[in-house]
Amino acid sequence: MPLLLPSSMSRFIGSARLIRDTIGESPCQVFRFNRGRECFFLKCSPVIHAPTTYSVEREAALVQWLAGRLNVPELVLVDRTDVAECMITRAVPGRPLSSVSTAPRQLDLFHEALRQVQAVSIADCPFDVSAAVRLRELDYLLAHGLAADDHDLRQWPGITTPADLQRHLHATMPVEDLVFSHGDLGDSNVFVDARDALHFIDMGRAGKADRWLDIAFIHRHLREEHSSSSAANFLLALGRPDAPAKRLFHEQLDELF
Numbered sequence: 001m002p003l004l005l006p007s008s009m010s011r012f013i014g015s016a017r018l019i020r021d022t023i024g025e026s027p028c029q030v031f032r033f034n035r036g037r038e039c040f041f042l043k044c045s046p047v048i049h050a051p052t053t054y055s056v057e058r059e060a061a062l063v064q065w066l067a068g069r070l071n072v073p074e075l076v077l078v079d080r081t082d083v084a085e086c087m088i089t090r091a092v093p094g095r096p097l098s099s100v101s102t103a104p105r106q107l108d109l110f111h112e113a114l115r116q117v118q119a120v121s122i123a124d125c126p127f128d129v130s131a132a133v134r135l136r137e138l139d140y141l142l143a144h145g146l147a148a149d150d151h152d153l154r155q156w157p158g159i160t161t162p163a164d165l166q167r168h169l170h171a172t173m174p175v176e177d178l179v180f181s182h183g184d185l186g187d188s189n190v191f192v193d194a195r196d197a198l199h200f201i202d203m204g205r206a207g208k209a210d211r212w213l214d215i216a217f218i219h220r221h222l223r224e225e226h227s228s229s230s231a232a233n234f235l236l237a238l239g240r241p242d243a244p245a246k247r248l249f250h251e252q253l254d255e256l257f
Helices: 007-013 056-066 103-118 131-143 162-171 212-225 228-237 244-254
Strands: 029-035 038-046 075-080 084-090 178-181 190-192 198-200 207-210
Touching: 007 029, 007 075, 007 084, 038 056, 056 075, 056 084, 103 178, 103 190, 103 198, 103 212, 103 228, 131 162, 131 207, 131 244, 162 244, 207 212, 212 228, 212 244
Parallel strands: none
Antiparallel strands: 029 038, 038 084, 075 084, 178 207, 190 198
16 A cells, blocks of 8 residues: 555654554554654555454544543544545553563563453443454455465364355354453553553454453463463463353454454
C-alpha cells in the first residue's frame, strides 16, 4: 500500500521523519515520529480490510471508547483516503513486557494485565469479537486472499490446508463465557511504566470475546518464549479449571491472521 496520507495528517506530521515499525505481522503500516519532545505513531490499514479487525477506524473507535476504562494511547487524529484508513496516536509511556527478562516477573505482569482487561465492563460495549464474528472475518479473509500465508498447519493432525482449518473451526466453535478481551495480549502490546502502571496498545482486535482468548495467547507466549512450566504456572495461578479445548480453538483461529 503506498503511503498516501490524508491532508490533515500530512499537516500534523509536517517535516518529521517517519520511522517504520517492523514489529507485528498485520497488514497495517505503522510509523513512529517525533514532534518536539513528544513521540507519536501513525497507523494505516488498506481499505480492503475495513470489514475486519485490521481496520484502523475500528481501532480508533475502540481507543476512544476505552479512554477512562483502560490505559490506552491517546487518539490524536483519524482520517481516510480512497486507499487507506489512518490514525495518529500519542505514544504510551514505559517499556514493553518483551523487555522484562525474567519469567516470574512477566507472569506477574501478565496476570495483572489480564485482570485489568477483563475488569472492563461489557454491559455497554459495542465491539464484538466473539467466535462467530471472528469466523465470519476469517471467511472474508480467505475469500479475498488476505489470510496469513506464513501459517504452520502441520502441528494439528488431519489439517493440511487453510480450508481444512476453516471447516474445523466452524465445527468446533465453543460455548463462550464473554468478557472484555484485548484480542492480542502479547508481550509487545503491554507496556509497564516507571510506577508499574500498565498501558495497552494495538487494540484493533479488542471487544467482547471468550474469557479464554487472552489466556490462550498468554499461555502460548510463555510456553514458546520461556518454558512449559512457566505456562503451566500461569494457568495454575488463575484459580480456575483449565479449558484446553478453548485454548486450542483460539490458537488455531489465530493461525490464519
